[in-house]
Amino acid sequence: xxxxxRAPLRVDRDKPASFERVVREGVxxxxxxxxxxxxxxxxxxxxxxxAQTGAELWRRPIRAFxxxxxxxxxxxxxxxxxxxxxxxxxxxxxxxxHALPGQVLTGLDATDRGVIVTAxxxxxxxxxxxxxxxxxxxxxxxxxxxxxxWTRPSDALLGVPAAAGRAGFVPSGDRVLAVSxxxxxxxxxxxxxxxxDRVERHxxxxxxxxxxALVDLAVGTRYDYEQDDGQLFARVDGIEPGLGHHAGTExxxxxxxxxxxxxxxxxxxxxxxxxxxxxERGRAARARWVHMRQDQHDYIxxxxxxDAVVLVRDDGALVRLDRATGRVQQEVPGVITPQGAAFVxxxxxADDASESVDAQTVNALLMxxxxxxxxxxxxxxxxxxxxxxxxxxxxxxxMVEDVAVGVxxxxxxxxxxxxxxxxxxxxxxxxxxxxxxxxxxxxQRLKSPKTRGDALRDAAREAVDAGGPSVLPVLVSLIDxxxxxxxxxxxxxxxxxxxxxxxxxxxxxxxxTQYHADPEIxxxxxxxxxxxxxxxxxxxxxxxQYTTEAARERADQALQAVxxxxxTVPALRAFIESHRERPTDETVEExx
Amino acid sequence: xxxxxxxxxxxxxxxxxxxxNAPRPAARRFxxxxxxxxxxxxxxxxxxxxxxxxxxxxxxxxLPPRSLEAFVDNARTYPRDEYAPALRRYARYRKTxxxxxxxxxLAAIDRAHGAExxxxxxxxxSHDIRLLGVDLARTFTAPNVEEALxxxxxxxxxxxKVVRQGRR
Numbered sequence: 001x002x003x004x005x006r007a008p009l010r011v012d013r014d015k016p017a018s019f020e021r022v023v024r025e026g027v028x029x030x031x032x033x034x035x036x037x038x039x040x041x042x043x044x045x046x047x048x049x050x051a052q053t054g055a056e057l058w059r060r061p062i063r064a065f066x067x068x069x070x071x072x073x074x075x076x077x078x079x080x081x082x083x084x085x086x087x088x089x090x091x092x093x094x095x096x097x098h099a100l101p102g103q104v105l106t107g108l109d110a111t112d113r114g115v116i117v118t119a120x121x122x123x124x125x126x127x128x129x130x131x132x133x134x135x136x137x138x139x140x141x142x143x144x145x146x147x148x149x150w151t152r153p154s155d156a157l158l159g160v161p162a163a164a165g166r167a168g169f170v171p172s173g174d175r176v177l178a179v180s181x182x183x184x185x186x187x188x189x190x191x192x193x194x195x196x197d198r199v200e201r202h203x204x205x206x207x208x209x210x211x212x213a214l215v216d217l218a219v220g221t222r223y224d225y226e227q228d229d230g231q232l233f234a235r236v237d238g239i240e241p242g243l244g245h246h247a248g249t250e251x252x253x254x255x256x257x258x259x260x261x262x263x264x265x266x267x268x269x270x271x272x273x274x275x276x277x278x279x280e281r282g283r284a285a286r287a288r289w290v291h292m293r294q295d296q297h298d299y300i301x302x303x304x305x306x307d308a309v310v311l312v313r314d315d316g317a318l319v320r321l322d323r324a325t326g327r328v329q330q331e332v333p334g335v336i337t338p339q340g341a342a343f344v345x346x347x348x349x350a351d352d353a354s355e356s357v358d359a360q361t362v363n364a365l366l367m368x369x370x371x372x373x374x375x376x377x378x379x380x381x382x383x384x385x386x387x388x389x390x391x392x393x394x395x396x397x398x399m400v401e402d403v404a405v406g407v408x409x410x411x412x413x414x415x416x417x418x419x420x421x422x423x424x425x426x427x428x429x430x431x432x433x434x435x436x437x438x439x440x441x442x443x444q445r446l447k448s449p450k451t452r453g454d455a456l457r458d459a460a461r462e463a464v465d466a467g468g469p470s471v472l473p474v475l476v477s478l479i480d481x482x483x484x485x486x487x488x489x490x491x492x493x494x495x496x497x498x499x500x501x502x503x504x505x506x507x508x509x510x511x512x513t514q515y516h517a518d519p520e521i522x523x524x525x526x527x528x529x530x531x532x533x534x535x536x537x538x539x540x541x542x543x544x545q546y547t548t549e550a551a552r553e554r555a556d557q558a559l560q561a562v563x564x565x566x567x568t569v570p571a572l573r574a575f576i577e578s579h580r581e582r583p584t585d586e587t588v589e590e591x592x
Numbered sequence: 593x594x595x596x597x598x599x600x601x602x603x604x605x606x607x608x609x610x611x612x613n614a615p616r617p618a619a620r621r622f623x624x625x626x627x628x629x630x631x632x633x634x635x636x637x638x639x640x641x642x643x644x645x646x647x648x649x650x651x652x653x654x655l656p657p658r659s660l661e662a663f664v665d666n667a668r669t670y671p672r673d674e675y676a677p678a679l680r681r682y683a684r685y686r687k688t689x690x691x692x693x694x695x696x697x698l699a700a701i702d703r704a705h706g707a708e709x710x711x712x713x714x715x716x717x718s719h720d721i722r723l724l725g726v727d728l729a730r731t732f733t734a735p736n737v738e739e740a741l742x743x744x745x746x747x748x749x750x751x752x753k754v755v756r757q758g759r760r
């Protein structure tokens with residue numbers, strides 16, 4: 001203990017120099033490759049089970065009260081009595097047991113170099129500082145015998161730490177401190193965000209969470225993992241919530257096979273599991289597959305192996321899914337009712353490039369998830385809505401509109417209201433993979449007179465795939481631009497038809513009314529037919545909620561005028577008549 | 593330069609429109625477009641409230657080619673304020689000859705509309721109509737028109753070249 005640091009943890013006195021190096025060293029450690037082992041924790045026992053058969057291998061009377069940490073085959077479990085127990089996951093044998101530093105555990109994590117622990121600690125001089133905030137303590141324990149190597153007090157509230165390599169990473173206010181697991185010496189500091197409450201390791205990625213976004217500590221880049229959708233990490237305010245999972249939701253980044261940031265993740269939300277593809281900025285872009293239980297059992301934890309995803313059900317059953325398709329491969333009954341689980345062994349990165357489930361099926365499953373009235377699914381449903389809205393296909397995005405107009409969730413429950421609100425918010429912003437900046441850049445590109453020919457074709461297509469509300473008036477103004485060639489006009493009109501937005505109906509009606517009688521213009525391209533299709537969609541919407549009354553009237557009026565005008569180009573008239581609702585027999589008889 | 597303008601007004605550029613200044617031939621078979629064009633000839637000449645109402649409601653509903661030509665040509669011959677909104681719309685029509693004739697018809701209404709027509713013409717994608725805009729700008733002078741003319745000459749080398757040659 002003589003070489004160890006005991007000085008209070010104060011970020012303003014620490015040097016930020018080598019933080020990035022420490023992170024890089026830490027996350028380079030190899031992934032676990034042994035056979036998968038599972039330890040289930042109930043309110044009274046820890047039970048080792050066979051990952052294949054679910055059979056009980058050993059059972060110990062251990063009352064865990066926080067998420068365990070895994071190092072090789074060893075599971076470090078915080079247990080009641082403010083102690084930690086290290087168990088061999090294969091045999092259940094206790095390697096060591098020792099008291100934890102502090103008095104109320106905030107969080108712990110471990111590597112083979114040691115265990116990092118943060119905890120609350122009462123103020124030793126409460127009478128002198130009655131209004132002082134609770135003090136925290138950070139400490140490290142030996143992985144060999146659990147002995148506390150060092151502790152350092154902190155006036156600031158410390159969050160849930162992570163361990164990687166030789167360092168522990170401790171969130172404190174707006175900074176993360178890297179401290180040596182051996183000596184407690186501060187190795188570096190980083191200020192990635194504000195009010196950090198957790199650092200977590202996901203494979204080779206070390207992430208700091210501030211409740212709003214996640215920051216990749218290895219490269220200092222702020223990634224938008226959008227945890228608001230899934231409450232990836234609950235705020236802890238000094239105390240770790242729950243055992244093994246956070247409010248029933250869990251997000252796991254899947255380490256990539258090669259170098260680079262993770263591009264896949266698993267989102268567990270009660271009884272739904274979504275394999276999420278992430279874009280280059282870490283945003284949830286689309287689903288690879290969706291798995292959902294139709295019974296009322298929840299999943300409490302998830303683990304990805306090289307070829308499977310293993311889920312622990314709330315009745316202890318183990319469910320094994322094919323990693324490529326999400327299909328159930330195996331389901332074995334449980335031996336206890338678990339509250340949490342720990343997985344040791346197989347965590348080999350896999351090549352998740354293949355798309356084995358077609359997008360239409362995935363979207364239908366996402367929509368099925370959204371339509372499920374189970375309120376506990378709300379976080380997963382919000383994520384599903386976002387994934388549907390990020391689709392490049394307007395037909396898929398229409399599903400979000402179904403939610404916004406109350407078709408998909410007709411009840412007036414709190415979850416339905418929350419989903420309707422979320423869908424409405426999504427519809428007011430950019431669609432597809434675009435964000436606000438990209439949508440604005442596309443708008444400027446469409447406005448530019450230099451964007452013509454193939455560039456305009458590409459920009460118009462992009463507006464459909466990944467645009468925003470600001471592109472709509474620009475597209476409408478483009479159809480009025482006489483400079484556009486017939487081909488260019490075609491692309492713009494087609495984009496307007498595909499986007500099918502009520503705000504563009506007036507412009508389309510104006511164009512169709514102006515040119516319907518001019519054969520040279522009508523026959524030069526398909527543009528007017530695309531715009532007629534847009535008008536038809538609003539004059540006779542599948543559901544009244546899909547358009548506004550003003551747009552419906554305008555579209556109907558224009559189509560009626562064009563269909564009855566004696567000068568309308570015959571082919572166009574025939575097109576309109578063939579697409580309009582045919583009169584019923586009674587109407588025909590009345591007209592006769 | 594007026595040769596170009598006349599060519600535009602006669603539809604001899606890129607559009608295959610018929611010569612609007614030629615007398616409309618009697619239709620050998622019934623053509624409602626020709627009939628409506630003749631109707632426009634007489635009604636726009638008459639220009640009483642009933643006639644104006646008929647013409648403007650037909651224009652609002654969209655016109656076939658002959659009727660459209662009849663409208664813009666008669667609007668130039670018998671200019672009226674009431675035609676201005678439709679002429680502005682036709683000044684952005686997809687056919688160059690229609691745009692040129694609509695601009696000239698707009699300019700025929702009065703000086704204010706002439707200045708507006710000059711601005712529209714100078715902003716047109718067609719080189720010939722921009723040249724027409726230069727002529728209109730010289731006829732209907734106003735500070736904003738002169739500014740637009742200077743901008744056009746600065747950015748459009750082809751138009752500037754024609755203007756320089758015209759001066760020589």
